[in-house]
Amino acid sequence: MMLTYLAVLAALVIGIQAGARGRSDYDPYIPQGEVYTGPCEGGYKTYNRRDCADSYRELIRENAYPGLSMQQYTWQCDHMYQWLSHAANKTGGGARFTTVQTNWLRELLDHLIESLQSTVKRSAHGFPLGLRKEYRLATDPERTYFHDAINKLKTDLLPGPFGTTNKYDTLASFHHGTVAVGAHGGPGFLPWHRIYLLMYEIALKQKIPAVSLLYWDSTIEQ
Numbered sequence: 494m495m496l497t498y499l500a501v502l503a504a505l506v507i508g509i510q511a512g513a514r515g516r517s518d519y520d521p522y523i524p525q526g527e528v529y530t531g532p533c534e535g536g537y538k539t540y541n542r543r544d545c546a547d548s549y550r551e552l553i554r555e556n557a558y559p560g561l562s563m564q565q566y567t568w569q570c571d572h573m574y575q576w577l578s579h580a581a582n583k584t585g586g587g588a589r590f591t592t593v594q595t596n597w598l599r600e601l602l603d604h605l606i607e608s609l610q611s612t613v614k615r616s617a618h619g620f621p622l623g624l625r626k627e628y629r630l631a632t633d634p635e636r637t638y639f640h641d642a643i644n645k646l647k648t649d650l651l652p653g654p655f656g657t658t659n660k661y662d663t664l665a666s667f668h669h670g671t672v673a674v675g676a677h678g679g680p681g682f683l684p685w686h687r688i689y690l691l692m693y694e695i696a697l698k699q700k701i702p703a704v705s706l707l708y709w710d711s712t713i714e715q
Contacts, residue, residue, distance in 0.1 A: 545566070545567045545570035545571055548570065549563050549566045549567060549570070552566070560712070565711065565714075589654040589655075590654070590663070590666075590667075591651070591652050591653060591654055593651050593652050594651050594652075594653065594658075594663045597651065597660065597663065598663070598664075598667060598692075601692040601695050601696060602692060604695055605688065605691055605692060605695060620694075620695065620698040620702055621702065621703070623694075623698075623703075623704065623705030623706065624705055625705060625706050625707065625708060626705065626707055626708075627707070627708060627709070627710045627713075628707045628708065628709050629713075631705070631707050635705055635707070636707070638701050638703055638704040638705070639697075639704055639705070639706075639707050641700075641701060641704075642697040642698075642700045642701040642704045643661060643697070645700040645701070646659065646660045646661035646664075646696055646697070646700060647659050647660075647661045647662075649661075649700075651663060660696060661696075664692070664693055664696060667689075668689060673685075676689070690706065693706065694706045
């Protein structure tokens with residue numbers, strides 16, 4: 494298990510470095526017919542909103558994500574389109590991180606690695622452990638901490654490759670960009686995302702130490 498995590502940590506470091514170098518091998522990993530050259534700064538490509546329904550039908554044919562309604566999928570796809578058309582352009586979609594963005598991501602990863610080597614128990618990142626609750630089961634103060642920490646990340650500005658961005662969108666692009674290709678559709682999915690969520694949790698706790706990472710259980714609506 495530890496070797497798996499070390500391998501994922503190494504992959505994250507390589508991914509951060511690749512993003513900093515400006516590699517742009519993102520396009521081959523977007524399904525055909527789901528890209529367009531819209532009004533995006535730097536010529537960056539995003540999903541086309543009209544393809545949401547078409548890609549959902551393809552998922553159904555492949556029996557992928559059973560139980561996911563078309564309404565849920567198109568809502569998510571539409572919001573992804575909007576984010577890619579605006580926030581992602583300023584971060585390069587993870588393909589062109591600036592030195593400042595790269596250094597901040599490395600700081601999060603270094604913090605995690607240092608904490609894993611620590612003798613302090615019951616803490617994976619050096620902050621007090623929080624109980625990860627389903628969003629609707631959290632208390633009002635817990636949700637307020639969560640919202641405030643996210644907003645603080647959103648207002649903590651960083652220079653992006655195409656303009657001013659922020660720490661929250663940088664983390665989001667690190668998950669979506671070319672650096673995360675190996676994190677999806679293979680054996681690295683679970684360990685990669687476990688470490689990624691710890692990096693996200695560290696970023697949140699740097700703003701509000703008492704915050705807990707909340708999640709959304711979409712099966713409640715099904």
